Amino acid sequence: MLPQRRQRILAAIVEQYIETGEPVGSKALQNLPGLDVSSATIRNEMAELTAQGFITQPHTSAGRVPTQAGYRYYVDNLMQPAELGESDRRRIESGLDYRSGDPEQLLQTAGEALVDFTNFAAISTTPADEHAVIKNIEMVPVSPKMAMIVLLTSTGILKSKACRTDVPITVDLQDAFADIVRRNFFGIPLSDVNTVMIQTLVAGLGAKALSMSPLFVTIADLVEAASVSEINLSGQSNLLGYKEYNDNAGQLLDFLHREEPLGMLVSSGDSDTGIEIRIGSENRYKELENSSMIISKYKIGDNATGAIGIIGPTRMNYSKLVPSIKYLTDIISKFLSDVYEEESSSDEEES
């Protein structure tokens, strides 16, 4: 634990650097409210902070800049989250599209709202709830030997895919399909659908197996697609503006375009302890060593299902962004819970 005065100085350095982007020198801190010491004393403290690794100087004759450890100490011990003003709330909320009722749409627009609000890049994932169950499966004929299969889950995810059959689609076939689907798929968790399950099912069909198996394979594909949470990234071009990325912004953008690592990033949260802040190399990718992420998980009912957050330079206003993202997450959780929780307790009717 650092001594009081040193803490205050560190906090001041971090906050001022966040605001101005310039290294901050000892003189600039002389008239900190409630800190009546000369610049020389401050210099001594700064030397200590430097020795302890919380701040550093870009070059001998420059002021100090927080190190990653400095940000971390600030975030853990010194920062006090800002109160969100009414106008901020409205700004965050205004971009959301919940009227469509589509969670994917909501998360997409939530990301964009964050982009507008923060001027950073935003990342969001659609719900991936292992407790989700199959709500409905429809077959819609498109041409004699082709049909669209539509899958709907209890978390509101809707996926569809075209499927070619080997034989013409008759009304009989449709009825049979609807019957099998109703008996074998409705209400079961997505995780129960897998290759083995499909194979045993097809094997049990007897004569019809040949003509219908493509349909069930398509169902498996759809379940797969619905289980995997989609990742939305937006506002990447905002990052170009920040001088910390100056010349190698392209490298960062390229990294962000690859989907795989992104999935890791949002999913790797230890638990559902709410909001998570990762500074610089705490994100385990070299490309992010100059970036920070603030990630928050949203829930449907009591299950954490997805995440939303931002990516930007380590020099970001944590004390304001944390409550903002928390606020947004709360809205999302509430809305999704309202819409998709009620169903689990009441789905008896069927088409």
Next chain:
Amino acid sequence: MLPQRRQRILAAIVEQYIETGEPVGSKALQNLPGLDVSSATIRNEMAELTAQGFITQPHTSAGRVPTQAGYRYYVDNLMQPAELGESDRRRIESGLDYRSGDPEQLLQTAGEALVDFTNFAAISTTPADEHAVIKNIEMVPVSPKMAMIVLLTSTGILKSKACRTDVPITVDLQDAFADIVRRNFFGIPLSDVNTVMIQTLVAGLGAKALSMSPLFVTIADLVEAASVSEINLSGQSNLLGYKEYNDNAGQLLDFLHREEPLGMLVSSGDSDTGIEIRIGSENRYKELENSSMIISKYKIGDNATGAIGIIGPTRMNYSKLVPSIKYLTDIISKFLSDVYEEESSSDEEES
């Protein structure tokens, strides 16, 4: 019409500049195959070309660089399209996802294939065929007072939206809905669905009007969404690498993020004369004055319905890109026509 020799010199300048990105000087052209003149003569010709506005020099002691007019002349009169190699074709094709049968998916992946192939940004639009008709509309109950409405068109576009009703959804209601939909919507062109049509329909419903009108409003929304072609843009970050955008790449990316002008860009083609090349300020936006576009329209059957193309710096390899994009367009047209044309001649069966 320029004299033979001057044409050849202009073509050489354009091609060499495209390849190297460096201004090309008179000496570099001395040993052009079949052009046996000294650098001095070439200098004279270059002076002429400069006077006519086809080339320019960045500064006194630099070589020449094509102007916009120079590129235009080259593209119109001098360029001869490259033959596509087998490997090129495979590279283009390999990224396409036509197995899903979903045109939106196909166009999306086609854009990404172009991004990989060209290292530029790609733009593509989903089919928007004014002749498309409604193929199917399904209502899928989600909770007592909420249903998903799913719309499918003859061009394979699938749209869905959640809809809240004022009264609980009963089996009766579903049957009534299915009946009305079948009678009033199946097989009619998208353009026939509008506010007036919906209002008269609802008015004719009598007692049921109140409970069902939200459903039909949702249908109108879906039709609207299906009529409008979606624009996919990808590979923007590729553009960062080109030095012609050096410091103001952010400006271009911001421009590309706004959707409205993009729609203009792809739709504004004069006619369906196949491929269209727009160089620099021929795109009417100031942000694109250093960029070129190559846009090609694809067709379903005989109707031009959407476009796909690239955006990059004016210094792009037109002679190779034009046939590549043409090839890709042909694949798309062929596939979409195969899948979605046959239906128009054969949709009798229904669920």
Next chain:
DNA sequence: ATTAGCACTCGGAAGTGCAGAGTGCTAAAA
């Protein structure tokens, strides 16, 4: 423990000089 004072260090801006590339022009050659 704090402060004033001072020498020291370093980055960035501005200025200087130089080599190289490419041009336009002129006068001779074809």
Next chain:
DNA sequence: TTTTAGCACTCTGCACTTCCGAGTGCTAAT
């Protein structure tokens, strides 16, 4: 009349130096 060789000229980009200001660490005094 067209082409060519030769040359003076212009301009960029790079390397090098100089200089100023900001900020530091250290020392000696309070």
